[in-house]
Amino acid sequence: MFPIAVYVLVCLLTHNRDDPSWSHSGPELGVANWGGLIGAYLSDALLWFFGITAYAFPVLLAALALHVLRERARAPRSPLEPTLRLIGFVGFVASGAALAALRLGTATDLAAGYGGILGRLIGHPLQGGFGLPGATLLLFAVFLVSVTLATGLSWFAVMDRTGRLTLIVGDWLRAHLKRTPEILAARSQRIEREEVRRVESKRKSEREPVRIEPSPPPMVEKSDRATRENQIPLFVGPTMPGQLPPLSLLDEAKPSINKGWSQEMLKVLSEQLTAKLRDFRIEASVVSVFPGPVITRFEMEPAAGVRGSQISSLDKDIARGLSVQSVRVVDVIPGKSVIGIEIPNAHREIVYLSEILRSKEYDAQKSPLALALGKDIGGRPAVVDLARCRICWSPAPPARASRWRSTRWC
Missing domain, CATH: 3.30.980.40 (Threonyl-tRNA Synthetase; Chain A, domain 2)
Structure with missing residues (x-):
């Protein structure tokens, strides 16, 4: 299943309108699709009938293969589970194609528009009966229910996780908002220090050296007295009154x-x-x-x-x-x-x-x-x-x- 899903995805991603296919005929100048001639016909058929919802086929095939591998390891929860997943897959494709046909309009690169033939067959009658807003709401509700049936996703769990993530983000923002004055003050002080350092460097360069x-x-x-006393006298007499003692002491x-x-x-x-x-x-x-x-x-x-x-x-x-x-x-x-x-x-x-x-x-x-x-x-x-x-x-x-x-x- 995984190789088939990868092959279909490659064919859809490399689709070229000039390739020979169901909706186009002309001189054969080569095939640009990486899937070859079969890939060109396959991608053209999927896009012509399902529109842009055809890109969901590889994802659904991979999910189906993963589900089969898991089911082999455990017993099924309910005998109706495969049927419900199949119904969800069909509802997902049908409602998605109809929503694309109603809300996205016509496409220049797709022969049957964004919703394909299936989207036109479902969307236009619903628009005629319920109007554009009513048909959109109805198809959107069917789309959500189909996603739940096909994948087992609980929208209540999604809302709970979304609310929890919102609270976490809110607490993070609140904490950062409380720190905003400190951050701004620190940034202001850093700018002031840089300005003072720049002014001081300029002043130091212009200042005269110490x-x-x-x-x-x-x-x-x-x-002269110290010089005279350096000469040692030959005869030393008694000290006269008022005479200062020698500096040699x-x-x-x-x-x-x-x-x-x-x-x-x-x-x-x-x-x-x-x-x-x-x-x-x-x-x-x-x-x-x-x-x-x-x-x-x-x-x-x-x-x-x-x-x-x-x-x-x-x-x-x-x-x-x-x-x-x-x-x-x-x-x-x-x-x-x-x-x-x-x-x-x-x-x-x-x-x-x-x-x-x-x-x-x-x-x-x-x-x-x-x-x-x-x-x-x-x-x-x-x-x-x-x-x-x-x-x-x-x-x-x-x-x-x-x-x-x-x-x-x-």
């Missing part, structure tokens, strides 16, 4: 190797600092970097309308973002319109007292109350005259590094 100042000299230039400053931040690391820290401030909606750019012996100062130029207090209040957040222990915000730098942010170096340089006392800056202070404070951000000795300072500020112990204490000198 100017990194050279590191301070490792050694301080010695004063102090440890000599060891030459230090600059182990501060590298050039690449300073650029990375500059970008991280700018990005961290942008997270708090503060626009500022690093214009220069000053590496020092103990700390490194980043000089930032804030945008118009940005107050220094906005940046100084974020010192802990900036330190957390840069993964450093602490930062110090310098709101005002004399002679400059920038804000300084100082971070400790990864490897701090040891500042020796002997190095400050041997410097020219300390020797230039003629006051007996000259005080050596250390080195500034540029690595230069910081010396003050205590007689001229009414208030001296000194950093508190490390446990209270964020506070300062003052001492008033009278």
Whole structure:
């Protein structure tokens, strides 16, 4: 049965009106039908008599063969089952051909139209008796009943499955509709991030490179006093009143190797600092970097309308973002319109007292109350005259590094 069904299907699919057949005669120029001459006659006869319902014959033959194979494996449910299936098959073909003749009209590629001769014989009398709407409803009801008899299909089961599928699709749509705001928000955020990234890339390409100042000299230039004391006297007498003790009592400053931040690391820290401030909606750019012996100062130029207090209040957040222990915000730098942010170096340089006392800056202070404070951000000795300072500020112990204490000198 299966080979016959396949052969009939091939004959119908390759039907050609110019082939010699029952409804056409002419010069024999060859047969285009894949089924040969017999296939041409067979397909023409089926289409001429049954119309487009002839394409159902191969399907019904295959279903019949499958049914026969199944019936061999089990006993028939009812002795009337083969008869009912035959009636359903005939009703399916007849009602389908009549519906095609009434609703599809005439066909240019089929000799007897879409419904064939059988569709005309059944459809036109019903149309004359019940009218087109009544005949269509009647034939459609017969078509559904015939499908049920021929295949055993239950339309209630079809409606139940259709309703179940509708509920599943409805739940799926409802779940996706609930997620629609989240999806739209995520898409909007992604577009916004891409726009910010594009603007930032353009701004970075147009921005001037960060100017990194050279590191301070490792050694301080010695004063004349330190040079004189390097010469060992031949005769050492008693110390005169008011004479300062020799500098040789102090440890000599060891030459230090600059182990501060590298050039690449300073650029990375500059970008991280700018990005961290942008997270708090503060626009500022690093214009220069000053590496020092103990700390490194980043000089930032804030945008118009940005107050220094906005940046100084974020010192802990900036330190957390840069993964450093602490930062110090310098709101005002004399002679400059920038804000300084100082971070400790990864490897701090040891500042020796002997190095400050041997410097020219300390020797230039003629006051007996000259005080050596250390080195500034540029690595230069910081010396003050205590007689001229009414208030001296000194950093508190490390446990209270964020506070300062003052001492008033009278």
